[in-house]
Amino acid sequence: MTANPTTATARPLRRTTLDSVGGTAWTLSALGPVPEGWAAVGAAPVPATVPGEVHADLLAAGLIPDPFDGDHEGALAWIGRTGWSYRATFTWSGGPEDHHELVADGLDTLATVLLNGTEVARTANEHRSHRVDVGAVLVEGTNTLEVRFEAPVTGAERLAAELGDRPRAYGHPFNALRKAASQYGWDWGPDLAGAGIWKSIGLESWSGVRLAAVRPLATLEGTEGVLETHVELQWAGGAVAPVPVSVRVGTEQAEALAQPGQDSVVVVQRFADVAAWWPRGYGEQAVHDVTVELGGADATLATWSGRVGFRAVTLTTEPDPDGTGFVLAVNGEPVYVKGANWIPDDALVTRLTADTYRTGVAEAVASGMNLLRVWGGGIYESEHFYRACDEAGVLVWQDFLFACAAYSEDEPLRSEVEAEAREAVTRLSQHASLVLWNGGNENLWGYVEWGWRTPLAGRTWGDGYYTGLLPAIVAELDPRTPYSPGSPYSFMEYAHPNDHRNGTLHIWDVWNQLDYDHYRDYPARFVSEFGFQGPAAWSTLTSVVHDEPLDPYGAQMLVHQKAHEGNLKLERGLGAHLPRWPVDGDGRADMDDWHWLTSLNQARAVAFGIEHFRSFYPLNRGAVVWQLNDNWPVVSWAAVDSHGIRKPLWYALRRVYADRLATFQPRPDEHGVPVLTLVAHNDSSGVWDGELVLTRRSTGAGTPVLAEQRVPFHLDARSAVAVALDADLLAPADPRAEVLTASAEGMTTAYGYFVEDTELVLAEPDRAYEVEVAHASGGCTVTVTASALAKDLALFPDRLDAGARVDSGLVTLLAGERHTFHVTGPDVDEAALTTKPVLRSVNDVVGR
Numbered sequence: 001m002t003a004n005p006t007t008a009t010a011r012p013l014r015r016t017t018l019d020s021v022g023g024t025a026w027t028l029s030a031l032g033p034v035p036e037g038w039a040a041v042g043a044a045p046v047p048a049t050v051p052g053e054v055h056a057d058l059l060a061a062g063l064i065p066d067p068f069d070g071d072h073e074g075a076l077a078w079i080g081r082t083g084w085s086y087r088a089t090f091t092w093s094g095g096p097e098d099h100h101e102l103v104a105d106g107l108d109t110l111a112t113v114l115l116n117g118t119e120v121a122r123t124a125n126e127h128r129s130h131r132v133d134v135g136a137v138l139v140e141g142t143n144t145l146e147v148r149f150e151a152p153v154t155g156a157e158r159l160a161a162e163l164g165d166r167p168r169a170y171g172h173p174f175n176a177l178r179k180a181a182s183q184y185g186w187d188w189g190p191d192l193a194g195a196g197i198w199k200s201i202g203l204e205s206w207s208g209v210r211l212a213a214v215r216p217l218a219t220l221e222g223t224e225g226v227l228e229t230h231v232e233l234q235w236a237g238g239a240v241a242p243v244p245v246s247v248r249v250g251t252e253q254a255e256a257l258a259q260p261g262q263d264s265v266v267v268v269q270r271f272a273d274v275a276a277w278w279p280r281g282y283g284e285q286a287v288h289d290v291t292v293e294l295g296g297a298d299a300t301l302a303t304w305s306g307r308v309g310f311r312a313v314t315l316t317t318e319p320d321p322d323g324t325g326f327v328l329a330v331n332g333e334p335v336y337v338k339g340a341n342w343i344p345d346d347a348l349v350t351r352l353t354a355d356t357y358r359t360g361v362a363e364a365v366a367s368g369m370n371l372l373r374v375w376g377g378g379i380y381e382s383e384h385f386y387r388a389c390d391e392a393g394v395l396v397w398q399d400f401l402f403a404c405a406a407y408s409e410d411e412p413l414r415s416e417v418e419a420e421a422r423e424a425v426t427r428l429s430q431h432a433s434l435v436l437w438n439g440g441n442e443n444l445w446g447y448v449e450w451g452w453r454t455p456l457a458g459r460t461w462g463d464g465y466y467t468g469l470l471p472a473i474v475a476e477l478d479p480r481t482p483y484s485p486g487s488p489y490s491f492m493e494y495a496h497p498n499d500h501r502n503g504t505l506h507i508w509d510v511w512n513q514l515d516y517d518h519y520r521d522y523p524a525r526f527v528s529e530f531g532f533q534g535p536a537a538w539s540t541l542t543s544v545v546h547d548e549p550l551d552p553y554g555a556q557m558l559v560h561q562k563a564h565e566g567n568l569k570l571e572r573g574l575g576a577h578l579p580r581w582p583v584d585g586d587g588r589a590d591m592d593d594w595h596w597l598t599s600l601n602q603a604r605a606v607a608f609g610i611e612h613f614r615s616f617y618p619l620n621r622g623a624v625v626w627q628l629n630d631n632w633p634v635v636s637w638a639a640v641d642s643h644g645i646r647k648p649l650w651y652a653l654r655r656v657y658a659d660r661l662a663t664f665q666p667r668p669d670e671h672g673v674p675v676l677t678l679v680a681h682n683d684s685s686g687v688w689d690g691e692l693v694l695t696r697r698s699t700g701a702g703t704p705v706l707a708e709q710r711v712p713f714h715l716d717a718r719s720a721v722a723v724a725l726d727a728d729l730l731a732p733a734d735p736r737a738e739v740l741t742a743s744a745e746g747m748t749t750a751y752g753y754f755v756e757d758t759e760l761v762l763a764e765p766d767r768a769y770e771v772e773v774a775h776a777s778g779g780c781t782v783t784v785t786a787s788a789l790a791k792d793l794a795l796f797p798d799r800l801d802a803g804a805r806v807d808s809g810l811v812t813l814l815a816g817e818r819h820t821f822h823v824t825g826p827d828v829d830e831a832a833l834t835t836k837p838v839l840r841s842v843n844d845v846v847g848r
Contacts (some may be wrong), residue, residue, distance in 0.1 A: 309432025337622025
């Protein structure tokens with residue numbers, strides 16, 4: 001029996017989930033032959049999970065090895081050149097409703113959908129949902145649903161040929177279709193372009209009128225909260241009665257009456273002295289539950305629920321004597337941004353959960369961050385991510401999904417971009433944490449400087465999206481939230497998009513060509529990308545790299561180093577700042593030292609940049625490091641690796657992203673000669689005052705004070721001051737054996753050096769510090785007591801057990817000082833905690 005024909009009676013929406021969690025059994029099959037050696041994959045359908053993806057399903061079935069392990073990534077490249085079919089049978093029972101629609105929240109990507117053998121849809125966009133009327137095809141009883149996916153790599157190649165191939169940063173033509181660019185491989189991520197029903201799928205049955213979308217826009221006017229709830233409706237046609245639409249916030253409720261055929265209703269509510277939403281460090285994160293009902297309590301047709309926070313956001317990009325600023329403000333308070341770029345947290349994204357998202361956001365908060373940028377080569381993230389940011393007070397900068405490429409503005413791509421953008425803005429605009437929409441990543445810069453114009457030969461490349469379509473959609477659907485055409489961007493006609501004097505800046509000559517001391521070339525207004533590579537934790541790398549012997553240039557190690565000449569750039573970063581690692585008679589690196597020194601150098605480089613940027617406050621208004629997280633085990637720019645282990649970089653970020661920071665920086669004297677100066681930045685909401693104690697000391701045992709300067713100081717909230725150093729402090733008798741310090745209540749001690757570590761005189765570990773280990777609840781403590789300068793002490797308990805964690809890192813101690821590391825997790829060899837390669841310092845590579 002087929003579904004009923006359309007009538008005009010309004011009836012409640014009924015959803016029939018077809019997800020695996022709802023009990024629907026799915027199978028996965030390859031479409032066509034599979035390569036030799038993989039016959040088991042093509043032999044018979046295998047159980048599949050929906051939501052899910054091909055790689056995860058084949059892995060769960062035991063038909064492929066872990067794509068992250070060894071060199072399996074390349075061996076599994078055939079998956080991206082194979083078509084796939086997801087198939088399920090389900091029982092459906094008709095009801096009184098007149099419309100029956102198949103709703104797929106996410107199909108990745110080039111899909112043909114068949115119901116009972118009849119094609120009902122073709123899709124070409126991972127980043128949007130799809131809805132299709134299937135009432136004429138559904139039958140009472142058993143139905144068969146099949147979703148056939150074209151091979152994602154060959155499909156992209158086909159579309160590139162049809163649209164005209166366009167420039168891009170990486171090999172596969174990811175810019176020819178609306179699929180996450182990084183799934184095709186990036187300089188930190190694997191090439192695992194796959195397919196799958198990656199979000200929920202089901203049937204929705206309704207009559208008369210349907211709740212199509214809800215867009216609650218909350219803002220703050222003084223102390224009054226204003227909520228404009230935009231409700232989109234879809235009508236079946238015919239003479240139905242008016243339908244009430246109610247919006248409830250806490251105990252407050254307002255209602256409007258939607259007339260037949262009226263496709264949108266706006267309900268406005270005002271709340272006096274409302275609890276506002278603030279970023280972390282600026283106030284509380286008040287969120288308010290919102291419920292929208294269609295049809296009224298006695299005959300509810302549909303319900304939507306969400307949460308809002310009342311806040312007002314502005315972006316100031318006005319010209320000033322120094323160029324063009326970039327100042328984000330929330331509720332009238334300018335925010336100094338301490339952020340990181342966020343990539344998809346797993347290369348197989350359907351494995352992510354609410355807990356993994358909460359953990360990722362918590363790592364940002366614990367490091368002192370107040371902003372995460374959802375980068376344009378990934379996905380519009382799960383609601384779990386944005387909710388976690390709402391609750392934690394972490395601002396979200398949201399890219400539209402364009403990255404490092406030229407994009408066609410012709411059909412059919414343009415229509416897909418518009419539908420995707422409208423859906424993304426509608427879905428995400430409710431979140432208080434969302435403070436910036438950004439057109440894309442590095443595309444404007446690419447057009448200007450990366451040699452695109454000749455191969456484009458006048459064809460469209462995406463400018464119409466970034467300067468036309470996308471800002472128009474934001475202005476229409478989320479006018480409260482600022483928009484930027486791209487990152488980097490100068491907000492000034494005729495200016496180079498990556499000019500440090502204007503707007504946002506990406507710094508990639510450092511790392512790619514230049515040493516990190518060149519960060520000082522940029523007294524930048526706002527740095528939205530910069531970074532330096534370092535390896536994942538030892539246990540993370542060795543869980544997937546099995547080269548014998550282990551070597552930075554081993555075959556499997558290079559599979560897990562995606563950056564162009566990445567290891568060479570890691571090597572180039574040493575020598576000037578830290579000693580190179582020793583090699584054996586065959587020229588192989590000492591892997592223990594390679595891992596420690598490249599990890600430390602990554603932390604040093606990024607901290608150096610951030611301290612420099614912050615020292616130019618208020619000219620500089622923020623830094624967004626590349627990147628917080630990884631999506632597989634790899635040598636990369638991340639601060640937290642894919643196994644959730646904090647790299648030394650994370651501990652460096654926690655220090656330089658602290659609300660109160662003091663840093664020694666060169667500043668020109670009256671003759672233009674650079675002279676070390678202390679700059680203090682108070683990024684807290686309270687006054688910071690007291691006495692600043694500056695010293696020059698010996699690095700040796702006893703570290704006597706050789707010179708001292710005491711300076712009373714007072715810093716208002718969100719302010720900075722520069723303190724000139726006395727001549728005695730700047731006149732070391734032996735620059736190689738002396739250190740500057742700056743200390744005050746409420747800050748971590750700042751250290752300044754007259755020479756690089758390669759020249760620094762440091763005692764060997766057994767003469768510089770003593771170590772004691774003691775049992776503690778949930779683990780043990782490792783206490784280090786210094787008898788001479790102990791520089792950048794770091795503990796790596798994961799080398800003893802991958803589940804062990806430590807609470808602190810990169811600790812520098814003066815003689816007589818002590819620090820206790822707290823190790824949690826499984827029991828580990830306590831003696832091994834006291835020496836290399838578990839306990840490391842600069843002393844053990846310089847002192848030797």
